[in-house]
Amino acid sequence: MAQKITATLTINGQRQTITAAADTPLLWVLREQLKLTGTKFGCGAGQCGACTVHLNGQPVQSCLQTLQDVAGKTITTIEGLSKDGSHPLQKAWLAEQVPQCGYCQSGQIMRAAGLLKETPRPTREQIVEYMSPNICRCGTYARITRAIERAAKEMAA
Amino acid sequence: MEKVIDTIDVQRRQFMVGAAGFTFGVAVGAPALLSGEALAQNSSVRLNDWVTVFTDGTVAIMSPAAEMGQGSLTSLPRIVADEMDADWSKVKIVPSPANDKIYGNPGRGYTQYTAGSATVTGYFNSQREFGAQVRQVLMDNAAQRWGVPVAETSTQPGVVLHEKTGRRLTYGEIAAFAKIPAEAPKVAVEPVATANFRLIGTDTPRVDVNGKHNGTAKYSIDVHVPGMIYGAILREPVDGAGVAKVDDAAARAVDGVLNVVPLKYGVGVLAETPWAAFQGRKALKVTWGSKAQGAGFSTDGGFAKFSNAAKDPAHPVIDWEKKGDAAAKLKTAASVVDQEYRSDYAYHAQMEPLNSIAAVSPAGDAVEIWCGVQSQTIAVQQVAAALGIAESKVKFNHYLLGGGFGRRGNRDADFVIDSVLLSKASGKPVKVIWTREDDIHAGRFRPLYVNRLRAGLDTSGNVAGWYHRAVCDHVMAFMDPVRYKIVKGRDPIALLGTEVPAYDIPDRTIEGVLEHTGMRTNPLRGIGFTANSFATEVFVDELAVKAGVDPVEFRLRLLKQMPRARHVIEETAKMADWKRKRPGRGLGVAYVSYSGTQIAGIAEVSVEKSSGAIKVHNFWCTIDCGVAVHPDNVIAQTESSIVYGVGLALTERISIANGAVEQSNFFDYHVPRMRDVPQMHVKLVQTKNHPTGAGQMAVPLVPSAISNAVFALTGVRLRQQPMLAGRVKTALLAGEKRFA
Numbered sequence: 001m002a003q004k005i006t007a008t009l010t011i012n013g014q015r016q017t018i019t020a021a022a023d024t025p026l027l028w029v030l031r032e033q034l035k036l037t038g039t040k041f042g043c044g045a046g047q048c049g050a051c052t053v054h055l056n057g058q059p060v061q062s063c064l065q066t067l068q069d070v071a072g073k074t075i076t077t078i079e080g081l082s083k084d085g086s087h088p089l090q091k092a093w094l095a096e097q098v099p100q101c102g103y104c105q106s107g108q109i110m111r112a113a114g115l116l117k118e119t120p121r122p123t124r125e126q127i128v129e130y131m132s133p134n135i136c137r138c139g140t141y142a143r144i145t146r147a148i149e150r151a152a153k154e155m156a157a
Numbered sequence: 158m159e160k161v162i163d164t165i166d167v168q169r170r171q172f173m174v175g176a177a178g179f180t181f182g183v184a185v186g187a188p189a190l191l192s193g194e195a196l197a198q199n200s201s202v203r204l205n206d207w208v209t210v211f212t213d214g215t216v217a218i219m220s221p222a223a224e225m226g227q228g229s230l231t232s233l234p235r236i237v238a239d240e241m242d243a244d245w246s247k248v249k250i251v252p253s254p255a256n257d258k259i260y261g262n263p264g265r266g267y268t269q270y271t272a273g274s275a276t277v278t279g280y281f282n283s284q285r286e287f288g289a290q291v292r293q294v295l296m297d298n299a300a301q302r303w304g305v306p307v308a309e310t311s312t313q314p315g316v317v318l319h320e321k322t323g324r325r326l327t328y329g330e331i332a333a334f335a336k337i338p339a340e341a342p343k344v345a346v347e348p349v350a351t352a353n354f355r356l357i358g359t360d361t362p363r364v365d366v367n368g369k370h371n372g373t374a375k376y377s378i379d380v381h382v383p384g385m386i387y388g389a390i391l392r393e394p395v396d397g398a399g400v401a402k403v404d405d406a407a408a409r410a411v412d413g414v415l416n417v418v419p420l421k422y423g424v425g426v427l428a429e430t431p432w433a434a435f436q437g438r439k440a441l442k443v444t445w446g447s448k449a450q451g452a453g454f455s456t457d458g459g460f461a462k463f464s465n466a467a468k469d470p471a472h473p474v475i476d477w478e479k480k481g482d483a484a485a486k487l488k489t490a491a492s493v494v495d496q497e498y499r500s501d502y503a504y505h506a507q508m509e510p511l512n513s514i515a516a517v518s519p520a521g522d523a524v525e526i527w528c529g530v531q532s533q534t535i536a537v538q539q540v541a542a543a544l545g546i547a548e549s550k551v552k553f554n555h556y557l558l559g560g561g562f563g564r565r566g567n568r569d570a571d572f573v574i575d576s577v578l579l580s581k582a583s584g585k586p587v588k589v590i591w592t593r594e595d596d597i598h599a600g601r602f603r604p605l606y607v608n609r610l611r612a613g614l615d616t617s618g619n620v621a622g623w624y625h626r627a628v629c630d631h632v633m634a635f636m637d638p639v640r641y642k643i644v645k646g647r648d649p650i651a652l653l654g655t656e657v658p659a660y661d662i663p664d665r666t667i668e669g670v671l672e673h674t675g676m677r678t679n680p681l682r683g684i685g686f687t688a689n690s691f692a693t694e695v696f697v698d699e700l701a702v703k704a705g706v707d708p709v710e711f712r713l714r715l716l717k718q719m720p721r722a723r724h725v726i727e728e729t730a731k732m733a734d735w736k737r738k739r740p741g742r743g744l745g746v747a748y749v750s751y752s753g754t755q756i757a758g759i760a761e762v763s764v765e766k767s768s769g770a771i772k773v774h775n776f777w778c779t780i781d782c783g784v785a786v787h788p789d790n791v792i793a794q795t796e797s798s799i800v801y802g803v804g805l806a807l808t809e810r811i812s813i814a815n816g817a818v819e820q821s822n823f824f825d826y827h828v829p830r831m832r833d834v835p836q837m838h839v840k841l842v843q844t845k846n847h848p849t850g851a852g853q854m855a856v857p858l859v860p861s862a863i864s865n866a867v868f869a870l871t872g873v874r875l876r877q878q879p880m881l882a883g884r885v886k887t888a889l890l891a892g893e894k895r896f897a
Contacts, residue, residue: 020430021432025432028432033430037378037379039372040376040509040559041590042508044592044822045824048508048593082371090370094366098366099370100793101225101558102366102368102374103376103560104508105370106372132831133830135508137508137560137562139798139829140797141830141834142837144831
């Protein structure tokens with residue numbers, strides 16, 4: 001295991017100083033040190049997207065980012081996407097009753113937020129391609145699509 | 158199936174009319190946060206089983222179901238609220254404590270065990286009765302206060318009325334003075350066929366959804382307990398192998414590793430952080446024992462053995478169902494179709510890897526657990542047994558489940574016991590997290606199946622004699638020996654779905670062969686149906702082809718006496734525009750009668766010839782589960798089941814070599830992603846029948862409908878699931894006929 005390092009990063013607008021093994025995935029720093037548990041552990045291998053956060057504004061899988069990699073950078077987690085769950089995507093997620101078990105949904109929403117930032121009015125095909133790295137085992141994909149379209153509409157209005 | 162239920166039912170009735178069985182209490186002002194523990198334990202509030210009415214009008218309703226996305230945490234209280242005429246906006250749902258006697262499912266032998274899509278159907282009558290009793294007591298109290306006959310009172314949501322005088326009392330107002338009788342009043346509820354439901358059959362948001370949009374919903378993996386450390390376990394690759402030798406020097410040298418703990422079934426690593434625990438576990442060098450029953454087992458060997466058992470007339474069998482004389486009919490049939498079908502092992506892949514937190518007291522005489530399980534009471538029993546303490550010394554904190562699909566209900570509660578043993582060994586609270594690799598390597602799978610079917614057709618194309626033998630690994634004997642004993646070896650998890658209860662086939666023989674392979678098995682969403690109904694519904698298609706009859710028409714003929722079954726098929730065919738030919742695409746139909754629920758599906762597919770990859774473009778589905786307590790949720794569950802079925806049908810395969818699982822993560826166990834999912838068109842037919850299951854019924858439709866669609870398109874019959882691209886390509890090359 002790698003040496004311990006102390007890194008400073010900005011998480012949800014707050015500067016945080018973290019000491020941990022340099023190769024510790026950001027995921028575990030968020031979940032177990034900072035107790036930001038909205039970001040989920042699903043596979044640890046960049047395969048499912050449950051741990052998706054924004055790194056300098058881009059959606060990334062936090063299980064693949066080491067503490068060393070993210071030192072000095074800016075991170076947004078589901079807890080920081082909006083103050084009160086009022087991001088259009090979050091409202092759309094409720095309106096469409098998207099979640100079932102819900103475990104993957106923080107990651108889905110963070111990935112969808114990345115999509116809408118890049119492509120404010122995505123087509124069906126763009127949604128499908130962009131969202132396919134994220135697994136939902138409950139198969140809420142149809143509702144995820146509808147919620148993204150709903151949020152995109154609201155954001156354009 | 159489980160006859161033991163009858164006897165328990167009698168005990169339960171006695172319990173209900175006894176003093177302890179009464180249904181509701183009143184309390185002053187609802188606390189901001191309602192917990193089942195607090196409600197059940199607070200002695201200043203009258204202890205109540207299901208409902209507490211507060212003076213501020215809040216109605217707290219206990220929900221005994223585990224919530225894993227299927228929605229029954231919300232559905233059950235809706236049944237109570239409907240019957241007691243509660244104002245739904247004032248209802249707070251409280252997860253109930255673990256207690257089979259009070260909260261057990263009447264439809265599951267009074268166990269608090271959320272599985273089998275049996276929650277709404279099993280609790281439906283009792284919840285209605287409890288709700289009606291509460292309403293009656295509220296009306297009695299109001300009538301007494303007003304000095305009027307109770308027959309002159311009525312209710313509107315949250316209010317008792319005396320129409321003659323225009324007087325009204327809210328439930329909250331009544332709570333301030335209500336007297337609770339020692340015995341529950343006898344109230345008859347309106348039969349389902351004529352009942353006018355108010356909440357049931359309408360849509361309201363599920364109570365657990367809020368919080369799943371902002372990261373605040375709590376699963377046990379999110380729990381932090383003061384002083385908690387972390388555990389990871391290197392488990393034996395084959396069940397029962399045991400540990401022969403451990404070299405833990407490198408593991409102990411990992412920074413942050415606190416201890417290495419030998420266990421019967423593996424080696425535990427305790428560490429300050431999960432990352433250190435995983436790294437320490439990786440550094441372990443373990444030699445495993447070689448005496449496991451499953452040592453040397455392989456998927457190929459299993460298929461060969463099962464296939465032999467499926468065709469050997471002398472092989473001992475479980476007589477699952479016998480009607481008429483299939484053998485005689487087969488002898489005189491004009492033609493006979495005989496086919497074998499195969500299904501590989503399949504994995505649950507719930508998104509939240511297994512985990513649990515335990516804090517064993519220093520003396521080892523009490524424990525607190527934080528976990529999400531499908532049976533709270535089984536977990537408590539197992540933890541108590543593991544520590545040799547009374548169940549009353551186990552405090553169980555139940556959490557949302559990040560998916561269950563059958564993986565979190567096995568009797569030995571393997572993942573709960575992990576945390577208990579490591580906490581006991583360390584004297585500290587321990588969170589044990591399984592990695593995805595752990596979750597797959599020690600997965601407990603839908604068993605391997607070989608299904609052999611033989612049926613005759615008479616000269617008019619009617620089915621004359623039907624014979625089915627299903628061969629698979631034991632499931633219940635491994636996952637729940639207690640229930641295995643109750644069912645006397647007639648394993649419903651393995652063998653359900655072999656019957657064709659709705660089809661008019663008077664002469665049929667259905668047999669099961671269960672093999673002890675030493676593989677880890679469990680119910681998986683859709684249980685035996687996923688393999689058995691794959692076989693029967695592809696086989697029915699083969700019969701239709703042989704008889705020269707359209708596959709929809711062929712099924713409708715077999716369902717002459719079954720209007721609900723016919724209706725779901727007809728509706729689905731209508732939606733899919735079944736008769737319309739579409740270039741480059743094929744349609745396939747499947748129908749299942751699953752625990753009373755009637756469901757049909759049609760898949761529209763294309764096949765990429767070069768790779769053999771199947772693309773499912775559309776899936777139409779009609780479900781009739783009787784009264785739909787929460788229609789939108791039935792639709793959501795059906796969509797969910799279709800997606801799950803697509804995975805089992807096309808890509809999900811666990812293979813075994815040398816007794817061990819070959820797959821490791823989502824890069825070699827492929828579950829459906831958004832791009833793999835068809836357009837889904839789900840129609841819910843609401844009928845005035847007792848509600849039946851909704852949580853998994855569409856799963857088994859999908860593989861057979863897809864296989865049938867591929868046949869319609871290519872003339873090539875796929876008889877093994879998953880229909881992996883490579884397998885399809887091979888089949889196409891071997892049987893190429895009219896592929897365009």
